[in-house]
Amino acid sequence: MNGAQLIVKAAVASGIEYCFANPGTTEIPLVAAMASAPALKPVLSLFEGVCTGAADGYGRIAGRPAMTLTHLGPGFANGIANLHNARRANTPIVNVIGDHASWHVNYDPPLASDIQALAGSVSGWVRTSRTASGIGEDLQEAVRSAWQAKGQIASLILPMDLQANEVARETAFTTLHAPVRRFAGDRIEAVAQALRNGQRLVFIVGDQGLSVAGLEAAGRLAQLPGVQLFAETFPRLSYRGGGLPDLDRLPYFPEVAIGVLDQYDAVVCAGIPEPISYFGYEGIPSRLAERDRLLYLADVGDDVAGALTALADALEAPAFVPTPMGVELPPANAELTPQSIGQVLAASLPDDCIVSVEGGTCGYPFFTASARAARHRVLTNTGGAIGQGIPVGFGAALAERGNRVFCLQSDGSAQYTIQTLWSIAREQLPVVILIAANHRYAILQNELRRFGMTELGPEALSLTVLDRPRIDWKALAKGYGLAASTVHTNAELQRALANAAADGGPCLIEMAL
């Protein structure tokens, strides 16, 4: 048995199912080892950002880490943007990064670079293995480190010689178990006391507070006087629909969010860090609420649902009453708008499906339209590095093979990891990719207007408009082996979604805006 085979054995023993890989020469022993160990399934992608985004989507849905395998510093660097998002989502991920042989790297060959610095920028744990016989334990330590209640990214750098070297002894590995979430009773009591004292409280619920149990408790709390609840703006995983209460999202622009939160005596953080503006705008505070107005019910990684339930119990809140269901449909023959897309998609969602949402154009309209849809889970872009939606949907589809996944995606951000189309076609997963094609970076045009450019001349447009040439989405999808169609009206979108459901395979739908 060589070091690479030991790594594979350790990964399987640690409960790792998938290895999202884009290997090179320094990972050859691992490629060979995976070829003979079917329990760790290698999933090849054409670009590393697909691997890391898929690991994020997998981790959020499966609740346990996947492995990524990338090639030295530059290969890993291609995966950093989506690891940044995964870090903000607290998704457990184990990166294995092949490196030059330990006796070779110090000669500064062409592919040498500072892998530690790159890995450190997104990881909570980084280690370079030093002995072949120890790399199995190194891998298991990486899994243990990643797979915590508040998940994190662990990166293990594996010199090629240690992968190839024979190991003297067989290592026995511990079976690892899902981490346990807890909450602090004294925090429950402090929030309950504030309400009993007549304070008006606004809750911002995040993390596992947006599970079914957490949302049902939120629905109970919402019935108490003086209580208002919001969901965090970009949740890692949020259950929605199927009778769950419709928690609005905290508004994105800081002046709006501050205006909302200011109406209450205190802001209760339930599974979120301190609420901060996404970007800093001149004259608007970074903090959405002053620190002395914050109460912490539960931290990220806590049993947020348990905390909310305990609070509802302590306050003797009424039982949860499911909200009525039913999505209003837009006029069938009208042209698509972001609002009508949200409505048509919401009405088409099958029970327990997964929706990965990325992009400013359709994100919030879908959110408002889907509150009364069938029960579904929403994955959003937690860290703002774009190119996340489709890889995350891909990983989610592997975490629940056979379950249906929808990627509601802006055209601009889809391009950063467009190679995911090939991976979805290769694995023949039931993923429907919905491209909102407005052929521009609409968010940048908004920001230019906020900055004071009332008229966007040709030069400003040249950096924000994507229609010279227009991307032909049907052709791109065909290029990667995916069936595709273009729709213009609500009825056409509805029909395309029905066809996709009947077909059961992957497809791309370009929604002309």
Added chain:
Amino acid sequence: MNGAQLIVKAAVASGIEYCFANPGTTEIPLVAAMASAPALKPVLSLFEGVCTGAADGYGRIAGRPAMTLTHLGPGFANGIANLHNARRANTPIVNVIGDHASWHVNYDPPLASDIQALAGSVSGWVRTSRTASGIGEDLQEAVRSAWQAKGQIASLILPMDLQANEVARETAFTTLHAPVRRFAGDRIEAVAQALRNGQRLVFIVGDQGLSVAGLEAAGRLAQLPGVQLFAETFPRLSYRGGGLPDLDRLPYFPEVAIGVLDQYDAVVCAGIPEPISYFGYEGIPSRLAERDRLLYLADVGDDVAGALTALADALEAPAFVPTPMGVELPPANAELTPQSIGQVLAASLPDDCIVSVEGGTCGYPFFTASARAARHRVLTNTGGAIGQGIPVGFGAALAERGNRVFCLQSDGSAQYTIQTLWSIAREQLPVVILIAANHRYAILQNELRRFGMTELGPEALSLTVLDRPRIDWKALAKGYGLAASTVHTNAELQRALANAAADGGPCLIEMAL
């Protein structure tokens, strides 16, 4: 005038012509400033790796830095792989990275990350600006730092508030000039003495030694007894053809290179660092020649051509005799092979064109076939981070607008920055992209065999084969607005190249292998 306008003014004064950009919210003042300053041309790309690869190609051909503009840590990270290559090519590049407002970043908003660490991993110079009035000088310092005889990467991190703030005074900027290359006379004398003493010397020529003047001097030296010359394996910019001497490349695999170099008394480094194996293989030394057998004629960044000429003069080498021209063509109706592709392309090259080569399949066959073609310049992948060939060709085409560029590209590596097709269509540059479509990572299959896997089973193939599904290159090209064709025989390739020349616009040719 605000800070962003000052940056643009400083860039133009420093001789920067292009800004390869993929901006976001934290670069909005710079987007607005470029919209009103036509001397700095913004070039939008769909992915940051296109921006940095284009800056590399531009810098190698133009001999001066371009600017890139990327969005915070994750946006910059997407550009790291091609910056790694540019660092190994010693290409001068100035990266401008937008950051959160300086008063906002410490609140750890979602898009915050360690930009310094990311930039540091590929840059010789990194600075975060601290005052709006100083950022013009910061930019000029970045250009000065990048644009040296041995070029390097300079990264300037610009908080958004400093871009937006008004500056009190107008700054006057210095005009910057191209750096001067020099060589050391005593090194010439040492090498000349070794030859006079009857030593047999093998030269490895790199960097500016592969210019016309350098190669003509090499041609003179080659006529001396006891002298053999090789080009470095992956040059940043190499003149070829048009009567220049045919310097073979130092072989890639270390055991072969060592076998060649061992036949000589000493190895002369002429514009290369110490020759090191690309990867480390068990039992084969990292050093291709022992240190005490190395002579340094000129370093990277030196006037290598001047040093070679001075050496030829000192040894009274004969005058340079142009080598005969003429490319042998393969049988017209035979199916394409890597060798025949090299021959057909070599025979089709117009005078003074540029060829960007990436990939193991066609790289060396083209190199051997093109020695007697028309005069052309070759750009290769210097750092081994793949996804470089097409962006570098794109940047080269902007450096010499109207001149013809060929990207000879393997299909696997083309995928990492496939979005470049859109940029080339958008700018309507005369770039011909030749995709060698063998639908596999052939290099990994070779490495698996070197590692001892004589039979590649389905699991090993699943990580090295790209034909499930086969990428439809014509459809992909159409998706990005490029004309495309597929060719199977030598005659078809010849015709497609002739059509491309007649058309004068960009196109993609899939070469079925």
